[in-house]
Amino acid sequence: MKTIKHKRAVLYSLFNFATKMKYISENPTNNIILPKSRETLIDIEFEENKGLSRDELHIVLDYCERANRDIRHTLIMEFLFLTGMRLEEVGGLQVSDLDLNNKKLSIKHVIDTKATLDSSRTLYPPKNRGSRREIHLNPRSIEIIEWFINNQIDFDFVFTNRNGNPIQQASCFSFIKSVCTKALGENPKRKFNNHILRHAHITLLAELNVPIKATLARVGHVQESTTLRIYSHISKKMKDETAEKLDKIII
Structure with a gap:
C-alpha cells in the first residue's frame, strides 16, 4: 500500500x-x-518492535568490539541512537557545523546517501524547515565526533567511511542489520536498520519525560502526529514505572 x-x-x-x-x-x-x-497483525507487531533499548544497544556495541567490527560504522550507529538524527543529516555534517565548546551542532544540509561518485558529496536542503535546527550534544556524542576529527580522512565531511567517502545508506543498513542480528538474534517481527535508532532516540526522550514540543524541535518533526505515533509505543521501562505507580494507589 x-x-x-x-x-x-x-x-x-x-x-x-x-x-x-x-x-x-x-x-x-x-x-x-x-x-x-x-492493518494486519504483522504490521502492528512490526510497528511495536521498531525501537531499540539502551540495554540492547549496549549488547550490540559489546558484540562489535569483541568481533572487531568496523569502528566507523559502529560509532555512526551509536551516534544515531544518541542524537536521533537522520542518516542523511549525519552524512552531511561539516566541520563548520560544529560548536563543541557549547555542546551543539547545526543541521543545515544533508546528502543523498544513495548517491555515488561525485554526486555523493553534493549538499541539499534538509527534509523540511523544521529539519534545520540546532541540537544539544551529550559528552559521548562529542567523544564520537572528536574521534572522527582525530582520525579525519576528509576535511569537509565529519562522518566518512574508511575510504574517506561520505557515508552510504546501503552499507549502513547492511552493517546495522548484521550486527544487531548477530548480537540480538533473528527476530521476524523486527527490522534492524538505521531508522530503528531514530525511533529508539524518540522513545528515550519519552522515558526522560521530555516535553513533546522539545522532542519535535530536537528530531526535526513538523507534525506532532509523527512523534506521537512513536510515543504511543511506550517502552517496557515506562510500562513498569506506570505499573509501579498504580500499585501504590490506595483508596
Missing part, C-alpha cells in the same frame, strides 16, 4: 506541473481513490 501511495504522489506532482504549464486542463490523479488498507 505504501508503494501505491508513493507512486500516486509522484504522478500527482508530474501531472500537477503539466497542469500549471497548461499542457493539460486538469490533474487526472485527483480522481484516484485508493482503497483503505487494513
Whole structure:
C-alpha cells in the first residue's frame, strides 16, 4: 500500500506541473481513490518492535568490539541512537557545523546517501524547515565526533567511511542489520536498520519525560502526529514505572 501511495504522489506532482504549464486542463490523479488498507497483525507487531533499548544497544556495541567490527560504522550507529538524527543529516555534517565548546551542532544540509561518485558529496536542503535546527550534544556524542576529527580522512565531511567517502545508506543498513542480528538474534517481527535508532532516540526522550514540543524541535518533526505515533509505543521501562505507580494507589 505504501508503494501505491508513493507512486500516486509522484504522478500527482508530474501531472500537477503539466497542469500549471497548461499542457493539460486538469490533474487526472485527483480522481484516484485508493482503497483503505487494513492493518494486519504483522504490521502492528512490526510497528511495536521498531525501537531499540539502551540495554540492547549496549549488547550490540559489546558484540562489535569483541568481533572487531568496523569502528566507523559502529560509532555512526551509536551516534544515531544518541542524537536521533537522520542518516542523511549525519552524512552531511561539516566541520563548520560544529560548536563543541557549547555542546551543539547545526543541521543545515544533508546528502543523498544513495548517491555515488561525485554526486555523493553534493549538499541539499534538509527534509523540511523544521529539519534545520540546532541540537544539544551529550559528552559521548562529542567523544564520537572528536574521534572522527582525530582520525579525519576528509576535511569537509565529519562522518566518512574508511575510504574517506561520505557515508552510504546501503552499507549502513547492511552493517546495522548484521550486527544487531548477530548480537540480538533473528527476530521476524523486527527490522534492524538505521531508522530503528531514530525511533529508539524518540522513545528515550519519552522515558526522560521530555516535553513533546522539545522532542519535535530536537528530531526535526513538523507534525506532532509523527512523534506521537512513536510515543504511543511506550517502552517496557515506562510500562513498569506506570505499573509501579498504580500499585501504590490506595483508596
